[in-house]
Amino acid sequence: MSLHTKSVEELHELLVNDELTVVELVESTFSYIESVEQEVGAFVSLDKEQALEIAREVDARGVDADNLLDGIPVAIKDNIVTKDFKTTASSKMLENFTSVYDATVVEKLQQAGMIIVGKANLDEFAMGGTTETAKLQETKNPWDTTKVPGGSSGGSAVAVAAGMVPLSLGTDTGGSIRQPAAYTNLVGLKPTYGTVSRYGVIAFASSLDQVGPMSRTVKDNALLLNAISGQDEKDGTSAEVEMDYTSKIGQDIKGLKIGVPKEFFDAEIVSTDVLTVVQEAVEQLKTLGAEIVEVSLPNTKYGVPAYYAISSAEASSNLQRFDGIRYGYTNDDAKSLEELYVKSRTEGFGSEVKKRILLGGISLSVDHYDALFSQATKARTIIREEFEGILNEVDVLVGPTAISTAPNIGETKEEDSTDTYYGDILTVPFNLTGLPALNIPAGFANDLPVGMQIMGNYFDEATLYQVGYAFEQATDYHKQFPTIEGGAN
Amino acid sequence: MRLIYGIINNKEERIGEKMKVDEQVVKEIGSVMKLKFTEDEIKEFTIETNKTLSLLEKLGELDTEGVEGTFYGTVTRKAAFRADEAVQNKEEVAALLEIAPHSVDQLIQVPAILDNGEGGA
Numbered sequence A: 001m002s003l004h005t006k007s008v009e010e011l012h013e014l015l016v017n018d019e020l021t022v023v024e025l026v027e028s029t030f031s032y033i034e035s036v037e038q039e040v041g042a043f044v045s046l047d048k049e050q051a052l053e054i055a056r057e058v059d060a061r062g063v064d065a066d067n068l069l070d071g072i073p074v075a076i077k078d079n080i081v082t083k084d085f086k087t088t089a090s091s092k093m094l095e096n097f098t099s100v101y102d103a104t105v106v107e108k109l110q111q112a113g114m115i116i117v118g119k120a121n122l123d124e125f126a127m128g129g130t131t132e133t134a135k136l137q138e139t140k141n142p143w144d145t146t147k148v149p150g151g152s153s154g155g156s157a158v159a160v161a162a163g164m165v166p167l168s169l170g171t172d173t174g175g176s177i178r179q180p181a182a183y184t185n186l187v188g189l190k191p192t193y194g195t196v197s198r199y200g201v202i203a204f205a206s207s208l209d210q211v212g213p214m215s216r217t218v219k220d221n222a223l224l225l226n227a228i229s230g231q232d233e234k235d236g237t238s239a240e241v242e243m244d245y246t247s248k249i250g251q252d253i254k255g256l257k258i259g260v261p262k263e264f265f266d267a268e269i270v271s272t273d274v275l276t277v278v279q280e281a282v283e284q285l286k287t288l289g290a291e292i293v294e295v296s297l298p299n300t301k302y303g304v305p306a307y308y309a310i311s312s313a314e315a316s317s318n319l320q321r322f323d324g325i326r327y328g329y330t331n332d333d334a335k336s337l338e339e340l341y342v343k344s345r346t347e348g349f350g351s352e353v354k355k356r357i358l359l360g361g362i363s364l365s366v367d368h369y370d371a372l373f374s375q376a377t378k379a380r381t382i383i384r385e386e387f388e389g390i391l392n393e394v395d396v397l398v399g400p401t402a403i404s405t406a407p408n409i410g411e412t413k414e415e416d417s418t419d420t421y422y423g424d425i426l427t428v429p430f431n432l433t434g435l436p437a438l439n440i441p442a443g444f445a446n447d448l449p450v451g452m453q454i455m456g457n458y459f460d461e462a463t464l465y466q467v468g469y470a471f472e473q474a475t476d477y478h479k480q481f482p483t484i485e486g487g488a489n
Numbered sequence B: 001m002r003l004i005y006g007i008i009n010n011k012e013e014r015i016g017e018k019m020k021v022d023e024q025v026v027k028e029i030g031s032v033m034k035l036k037f038t039e040d041e042i043k044e045f046t047i048e049t050n051k052t053l054s055l056l057e058k059l060g061e062l063d064t065e066g067v068e069g070t071f072y073g074t075v076t077r078k079a080a081f082r083a084d085e086a087v088q089n090k091e092e093v094a095a096l097l098e099i100a101p102h103s104v105d106q107l108i109q110v111p112a113i114l115d116n117g118e119g120g121a
Helices: A008-016 A022-040 A048-061 A104-111 A154-161 A178-184 A218-228 A272-287 A298-321 A337-348 A351-364 A370-390 A417-422 A428-433 A461-474 B023-032 B039-061 B090-099
Strands: A043-046 A073-077 A115-120 A167-172 A187-190 A210-215 A257-261 A291-295 A396-400 A437-445 A448-456
Touching: A008 A022, A008 A218, A022 A043, A022 A048, A022 A073, A022 A115, A043 A154, A048 A115, A073 A104, A073 A154, A104 A115, A104 A218, A115 A154, A154 A167, A154 A178, A154 A210, A167 A187, A167 A218, A178 A187, A178 A437, A178 A448, A187 A218, A187 A461, A210 A218, A218 A461, A257 A272, A272 A291, A272 A396, A272 A437, A272 A448, A272 A461, A298 A351, A298 A370, A298 A417, A298 A428, A298 B039, A351 A370, A351 B023, A351 B039, A370 A428, A370 B039, A396 A461, A417 B039, A437 A461, A448 A461, B023 B039
Parallel strands: A073 A115, A073 A167, A257 A291, A257 A396
Antiparallel strands: A043 A115, A167 A210, A187 A210, A187 A437, A396 A448, A437 A448
C-alpha cells in the first residue's frame, strides 16, 4: 500500500478502520524517507526510534476516531524548539543546541497525538529565500533537483512535497512558508499575526514572524491550523480567537468578490509563465462563480524596502542573545568577556546573518534611523491602511505568490542581492500588515509548480480556505507528485 | 528612543537623500554588534550593504508627514496576559546550567570582565 501520497483524511480512515496501525505508518514513513532523503535533503535531524515509541503508545490506547490528526506524522522547521531533538536553525551557532523546553506549537502537536519525525532544514536563522544559506544540510527541490526548494522553510516544504510526511510546520517572516509552497506545489498558510503562538520559535523579526501549516491539500492545512492556533499566555501577542478553520470548506464561492491587484500582475516584476498560469487560475475562479474585480495597491512597491529596514533591525536586536555564554556556540580560547562575545558570534554566524545584523544596526543607528527604520514603520502604516481599505471592498485578493518558478541552485547567489530581495515583493506586504495569506497549487510552467496567493482580512483564514478548496476541487494540480530517484515504492 | 546603538558620525541623514556607508562605518557597526569582519568581509559587506541601501532609498519617495509608525504586529483582539508572578522551575534551571558552555556550581562561568583577562579577575 502506497501511503506517501495520501491525505490526512485518507490516512485517518485507514487507521480507524484497522487497515493500518500507527506503527506501520511510521515504519513506512521512515522507509520512504530513507529512500528519498539523500536526493532532496529535507531534514537536519530524524528520530525513528522515538517516533516508533510514540506510535506504539498511540496504537495501545487506540486512534481517536474524532481526531483526524491522531497518529499522523509531521515535520517541524528547525527553528522551533524541541526537547527531544536538537534545534539548530541550520547554523553553526546552534549546531549542538537542545532546548530545555518545547515550543507551544510542539506541545499542541503532541496533545493532538501527532508524531514528530524530524526537524526540517531552513535558511540559517530563516534568513533567505532558497534554503541555500543553511549551514547544516543542502535541500533540493523534488520537482527538479537542480532547482532550489525556496525558503526559508525549504526543508518543511520538501518533506511534504516529496511525500515523506503529509504535514509540516514552517515559519513565515517575509514569505518563508508561501514561496517554498509555491515552488513545490503545496498549500502553505501565513496566518494572521497573533493566530499562532510564537513561544519557542527562534525569533527573527518578532513583529513579522508567524508559524504556519504546510500540506498537500487545503483541508489538511486547515486541520493543522486548528491544532496549532489559539491564545497562549506565554506569547503576549497571541490573539484571543477561537474558530474552526475548516468551517467554510465545501461552500461554493458564487458571488464572492475577489480583488485582483494589478500591481501583482505587473509583467516587469513577475515572469510571463507565472502570470499566464495565475491568470488562468483567476479565470477558473470566475467560472466557479466568483466576481472578479481589478483593484490597485500602488504602495506595494514600498513593501520590500520597508521589510528589509524593519526585519533587519529586529533581527539585529533578537540575535544579540547569541553571546557564547548561556547556550550555543562558544569560543573556548577567549581571554575576556568582550572577546568571548565577538569571537563566538563572528565564528558562529554565517555571512547572510552577519549582513542582516549589519543592515539592522545601520537601520537603527542615529545617522540612518529617520531615513530607514522610522520611515519604514511609517511606510508600514501606509501599506496596512491601503490593504485594509481594499479588503473592505472585496472578500479576498488573489495573485501570484512568487515572481518566478524555482530558480536553479546557485543562481540567486550570482545575482545582485537587491534583485534577490525583490523576489519577496508579493509576500512581504502580508507580514507588514499582519494579514493572512495562503498559497495553493495553481498549475505548472515548464514542468515546475506555480503558486497562487489568496489573501484576506484579519482572522478570516476560513474564507481563504473556502476559496482554495473550491479551486482545488475544480483542478487536479494538487494530485500531481514529483518523481524522485529512489522514491518509486 | 533616537540613539539606539550609538553615534557613528556626527551628521544625520535626511529622508530621501542618497544613502551610503563606507568601510569604516561597516567596521564600527560590526563592532557595536559584537562582530569582527575580515578585510575581505568589510569590502564585500560595504558593497552589498550599499546596494541594499540604494533599494531602501525608495522609502524616501513616500510622503510620511503626520503618519504614525507601526512598530508591532497587528493585534486586533485582546492580547494575552498572565499573572505577574515569578516562576522558578528547578528542573529547567538545572537543565539550563547543563547546556551552558561553562558553569561552576549553580552559576554560568564567563571570562574575566574587568581587566581584559590578562591579569586574572
